[in-house]
Amino acid sequence: MTASAADWSQLTHAYGPAGNIPGLFACLGRGREQDSEVWSDLWSALCHQGSVYEASYAALPQLADIARGRAPGEPADAVLMAGLIVAAADADRRERHGVEIAELLPVARACLAQVPKDDAAGFVYLLQCVLAFEGVPVWSECLEGVFQEEYELDCPECAAGLFVTFGSYGCFASAGDHVTEEDPAKAALYPADPAGLTGVARRLHTMARESGQQKVAEGLTYLFGRATCPECECTFPVAERVAQMYG
Structure with missing residues (x-):
């Protein structure tokens, strides 16, 4: 048409x-x-x-x-x-x-x-x-958090509301909004090793790095890394949870 x-x-x-x-x-x-x-x-x-x-x-x-x-x-x-x-x-x-x-x-x-x-x-x-x-699913719609330096997710184990944050505020998962709430519980993030990325994760990281987009490349390592829930101490793949909730 x-x-x-x-x-x-x-x-x-x-x-x-x-x-x-x-x-x-x-x-x-x-x-x-x-x-x-x-x-x-x-x-x-x-x-x-x-x-x-x-x-x-x-x-x-x-x-x-x-x-x-x-x-x-x-x-x-x-x-x-x-x-x-x-x-x-x-x-x-x-x-x-x-x-x-x-x-x-x-x-x-x-x-x-x-x-x-x-x-x-x-x-x-x-x-x-x-x-x-x-025609790439999920990441054609769910990459904004990479430059916004944050994904809002629920823990897949205990369903606690989490903010997975990386960048100017630091790198952590918080139980609640770390900007508006006073001293929420926080736990570690584990960024992916770029050398170990595969598939679409590797392609996106390579494209960002070769384009000189260092902030994006670093953000992608956190997206395709792992986060720890400060409530139940469950560790989970961030990208998998993003895909489940928003993909």
Whole structure:
């Protein structure tokens, strides 16, 4: 289905009927400030707080056109929106939009290669897009904690609420929010040895390291390492628990 073939009047987004979406896309290319406002409106309608809608999938052909330079707009913006949409797609939708996904993937890889070394968030978001277009489950949606330096999890043994934290606040698992609660119980984290990583963990760490994204590379060792629950002293794989809760 091409963008022009979509019957937008029959589709919905976060605020109801999606008939306004073609007009929003038509406003792109009129200057950086105006484009920023248009993208903000598109994100609010098509990807509201991370949710996607039928209109979101219908926008993929237009987003692919922008990414490939066939329509006005910033390719990286199109890739980021399309990546979030595709990450939520089921097998049927992936097949239906296979042409667009195949066109978006090389653009996402090119954008990823251009991210500045001090932009960990930008690198992770675009990395998730690459994984989404490749069809990699879980980590196309669950990597933000790597640059946010924290995952909120439940202990798989005793169900205690934990904050697995690594970075500027230190490296530990706390029973409760270490920022808002006074002196919560803490226990050790055990980062993975990069040399021992395998599969997707090894690939992600290698991509981050070779791109000069040292903060991301270090965060990945904690994501694919182990944490100790300060309540029951159970030690568990962090990535496995992330996948169970959010994947």
